[in-house]
Amino acid sequence: MRALVKQQAAPGLWLADVPEPRTGPGDVLIRVLRTGICGTDLHIRDWDGWARQAVETPLVLGHEFVGEVAHIGDDVADIRVGDLVSGEGHLVCGKCRNCLAGRRHLCRSTIGLGVGRDGAFAEYVALPASNVWVHQAKVDLDIAAIFDPFGNAVHTALSFPLVGEDVVITGAGPIGIMATAVAQHAGARHVVVTDVSEPRLELARKAGASLALNVSDADLAEAQRELGLKEGFDVGLEMSGRPEAVRDMVDNMTHGGRIAMLGLPAREFPLDWSKIVTSMITIKGIYGREMYETWYAMTVLLEGGLDISPVITARYGYEEFEAAFDEAATARSGKIILDWTV
Numbered sequence: 001m002r003a004l005v006k007q008q009a010a011p012g013l014w015l016a017d018v019p020e021p022r023t024g025p026g027d028v029l030i031r032v033l034r035t036g037i038c039g040t041d042l043h044i045r046d047w048d049g050w051a052r053q054a055v056e057t058p059l060v061l062g063h064e065f066v067g068e069v070a071h072i073g074d075d076v077a078d079i080r081v082g083d084l085v086s087g088e089g090h091l092v093c094g095k096c097r098n099c100l101a102g103r104r105h106l107c108r109s110t111i112g113l114g115v116g117r118d119g120a121f122a123e124y125v126a127l128p129a130s131n132v133w134v135h136q137a138k139v140d141l142d143i144a145a146i147f148d149p150f151g152n153a154v155h156t157a158l159s160f161p162l163v164g165e166d167v168v169i170t171g172a173g174p175i176g177i178m179a180t181a182v183a184q185h186a187g188a189r190h191v192v193v194t195d196v197s198e199p200r201l202e203l204a205r206k207a208g209a210s211l212a213l214n215v216s217d218a219d220l221a222e223a224q225r226e227l228g229l230k231e232g233f234d235v236g237l238e239m240s241g242r243p244e245a246v247r248d249m250v251d252n253m254t255h256g257g258r259i260a261m262l263g264l265p266a267r268e269f270p271l272d273w274s275k276i277v278t279s280m281i282t283i284k285g286i287y288g289r290e291m292y293e294t295w296y297a298m299t300v301l302l303e304g305g306l307d308i309s310p311v312i313t314a315r316y317g318y319e320e321f322e323a324a325f326d327e328a329a330t331a332r333s334g335k336i337i338l339d340w341t342v
């Protein structure tokens with residue numbers, strides 16, 4: 001089968017012929033229809049410091065996908081050949097304390113699809129049945145392809161109650177844009193989104209931001225003034241991974257405010273912790289998606305009319321992967337979809 005492979009420990013990606021994945025009795029083989037390109041995939045293509053320590057070559061990339069079940073192992077129940085499915089890209093151990101308690105998103109031995117094992121940028125991908133999400137409700141294929149990052153947005157945005165609250169989202173990358181739509185849909189009063197990229201701020205406006213602020217020449221105090229806020233933001237969703245964004249957020253939270261942090265900083269950075277203490281701010285780290293509360297929430301939010309389509313800004317055939325990756329690497333784009341059926 002054809003697959004996008006990291007063949008060698010060097011920058012680049014290769015479209016190669018590789019054997020179809022083998023499946024065991026508890027596994028599902030999926031014919032991939034569409035995939036989404038993620039920042040993780042860009043890191044692996046570039047072969048940066050993170051990728052060098054996280055990835056062993058050769059590796060089939062990719063964790064954001066939708067596909068059709070092609071084969072099920074003998075022990076698989078409740079999934080049928082032909083079902084439309086996406087996959088939870090975190091494979092958990094099933095044995096640690098958190099796994100045993102049903103808190104699988106807190107597993108301490110998580111393996112990432114397309115990072116620690118062969119992924120979904122291929123004609124076929126295999127997953128344990130417990131990682132397969134069957135789309136019971138009708139869903140657009142492009143949207144189904146990005147359930148993984150949509151799940152990051154939903155997990156983060158629904159970490160704290162939002163009804164009537166003033167919310168700030170730092171970072172209008174694909175996940176920040178989806179979180180904007182979720183926060184609006186979930187009943188926030190104002191949703192302020194910041195970025196340094198105008199095209200991305202424009203996408204945040206399309207997704208329903210009350211105010212999209214370019215922080216190259218302004219800060220969140222300005223947003224508070226414009227919206228007439230007096231005591232700061234109630235909830236912060238950090239989706240940039242940038243130290244200056246975290247500091248600006250902390251400076252502009254209400255006392256008792258709550259921050260959910262998804263953005264992954266590239267390195268350690270100083271923060272005025274005395275502000276966090278004296279303002280009694282709660283900070284919660286977010287990793288991945290809750291299995292499977294987040295997946296349930298995604299499905300029913302879409303059924304209830306949530307529209308995240310503005311986040312998808314281009315589609316390519318898989319053979320044009322170089323152009324697709326280049327576009328995903330610009331700070332202008334939303335989500336880029338690769339079609340594996342062309």
Ligand SMILES: NC(=O)c1ccc[n+]([C@@H]2O[C@H](COP(=O)([O-])OP(=O)(O)OC[C@H]3O[C@@H](n4cnc5c(N)ncnc54)[C@H](O)[C@@H]3O)[C@@H](O)[C@H]2O)c1
Binds near residue numbers: 170172174239265287
């Ligand atoms: N915790 C997890 O499970 C998880 C999963 C996926 C992604 N992530 C992280 O979440 C973040 C968002 O993901 P994404 O795919 O949308 O990433 P992205 O890199 O596309 O988006 C980050 C955005 O932040 C913007 N930015 C840069 N400086 C800024 C500043 N000072 N203030 C505000 N915004 C600024 C960038 O222009 C960019 O648009 C990334 O840090 C990513 O590594 C975490």
Ligand SMILES: [Zn+2]
Binds near residue numbers: 037038039040064
């Ligand atoms: Zn991803």
Ligand SMILES: [Zn+2]
Binds near residue numbers: 092107109
């Ligand atoms: Zn575990």
